[in-house]
Amino acid sequence: MKGRIFSGMRPTGALHIGHLSVIQNWVALQEDYKCYFSIVDLHALTTGYEDRLDFPRLRREIALDWLSVGIDPEKSAVFLQSAVKEHSELHLLLSMFTPLSWLERVPTYKDQIQQLSQQGKDLGTYGFLGYPLLMAADILVYKANAVPVGEDQLPHVELCREVARRFNHLYGPVFPEPKDLVGNVPLLPGVDGRKMSKSYHNAISLTASSEEIKMRVQQMITDPARLRKDDPGHPEVCIVDKFHQIYTPEVAEVEENCRAGKVGCVACKRHLAENLEKLLSPFRERRAYWEEPGRVEKVLEEGAAHARVTASETMKEVRCVMGL
Numbered sequence: 001m002k003g004r005i006f007s008g009m010r011p012t013g014a015l016h017i018g019h020l021s022v023i024q025n026w027v028a029l030q031e032d033y034k035c036y037f038s039i040v041d042l043h044a045l046t047t048g049y050e051d052r053l054d055f056p057r058l059r060r061e062i063a064l065d066w067l068s069v070g071i072d073p074e075k076s077a078v079f080l081q082s083a084v085k086e087h088s089e090l091h092l093l094l095s096m097f098t099p100l101s102w103l104e105r106v107p108t109y110k111d112q113i114q115q116l117s118q119q120g121k122d123l124g125t126y127g128f129l130g131y132p133l134l135m136a137a138d139i140l141v142y143k144a145n146a147v148p149v150g151e152d153q154l155p156h157v158e159l160c161r162e163v164a165r166r167f168n169h170l171y172g173p174v175f176p177e178p179k180d181l182v183g184n185v186p187l188l189p190g191v192d193g194r195k196m197s198k199s200y201h202n203a204i205s206l207t208a209s210s211e212e213i214k215m216r217v218q219q220m221i222t223d224p225a226r227l228r229k230d231d232p233g234h235p236e237v238c239i240v241d242k243f244h245q246i247y248t249p250e251v252a253e254v255e256e257n258c259r260a261g262k263v264g265c266v267a268c269k270r271h272l273a274e275n276l277e278k279l280l281s282p283f284r285e286r287r288a289y290w291e292e293p294g295r296v297e298k299v300l301e302e303g304a305a306h307a308r309v310t311a312s313e314t315m316k317e318v319r320c321v322m323g324l
C-alpha cells in the first residue's frame with residue numbers, strides 16, 4: 001500500500017456520466033491505497049442549510065452510484081461524513097488557530113457568495129467560510145497522504161497543507177501534508193453543448209436505460225452544414241464527436257468517415273449509443289445487487305465503524321498534543 005487516500009462528494013442527487021471518470025479514478029486507486037470515500041453531508045448543509053435536503057434519499061443515490069461503478073466496500077471505507085463525529089471535532093480544533101484571512105482569500109469564497117446570492121442564498125455564514133477548513137479536517141483526521149480532487153478543489157487542498165503545517169509547528173508533528181492527485185477528467189458537454197448538468201436536462205445519468213441513452217444521443221447536435229448523409233462533415237463542431245473522443249477507441253476512423261461523408265449522422269449516433277450502452281450496462285448489474293434492501297445501509301454502517309477507528313486514533317493524539 002502506498003498510503004492513505006481521502007476523498008468526498010456532496011450528496012446533491014444522482015450522478016451523470018460527466019462524473020464517471022472521477023469515480024473510475026477512485027476505483028483504480030483502491031488497489032494501491034487504503035481509501036476513505038465519504039458522502040460529505042455536512043458540506044451539503046453549508047450551502048443548503050435552508051433547502052430541507054432529503055438526506056436519506058440523497059445518500060442512498062450517491063452510494064449506489066459509487067458502488068455500481070466499482071467502489072468496493074471490502075477494500076475501501078464508504079461512509080457518511082456526519083456519522084464520524086471526529087470530523088466535526090477536528091474542524092473545531094483546527095478553527096482555533098486558522099487565521100480568518102486564510103479562509104477569506106480562498107479564490108472560490110467571495111465568488112461563490114456572490115453567485116449564490118443571485119439565487120437568493122445568503123452564504124455570509126460562519127459555516128460557509130469554514131467550508132475548506134471542514135475539508136481539511138476530513139483529510140487530516142485520516143492522516144491522508146493524497147487527495148484525488150478536481151482542478152477546482154486545488155486551493156482547498158493547498159489550504160489543508162497550510163493548516164497541517166501550522167498545526168505541526170504549534171503542537172508537534174502529527175499530520176502528513178497531503179498531496180493532490182488531479183485525475184485526468186475529460187470535459188464532457190451536455191447533449192445540447194452546454195455544460196452537462198442535471199438542472200439543464202442535458203445529462204446522461206449513470207442509471208440511464210438503453211432507451212434513455214438512445215434518446216439522449218438522438219438529441220445531440222451535429223454539424224448543421226451536413227444536410228445529406230454524403231455531405232462532408234465537420235467533427236469539430238459536432239457534439240456526437242465530443243463523446244466519441246472519450247468513449248470510442250476507433251474515433252479516428254469515425255472522424256474520417258464523417259469528413260469523407262461516408263457515414264451519416266444517424267449511423268454515427270447509433271455507433272455512439274452502442275458504446276455508451278457497453279459502458280453503462282455493467283453498472284446496471286452491480287447496482288441491482290446493491291439495491292437489495294439493507295445492503296447500502298450495511299456498507300455505510302461498516303464503513304463508518306471502520307473510519308471511526310482511524311479517526312479516533314488521530315483525535316487521541318491531537319487532544320494529547322493540544323493538552324486537552
Ligand code: TRP
Nearest residue numbers: 006007008009010040043135138
Ligand atoms: N468540496 C469537495 C467538492 O465539492 C467535496 C469534499 C469535501 C472533499 N471534503 C473533501 C474532497 C475532502 C476531497 C477531500 O468536490
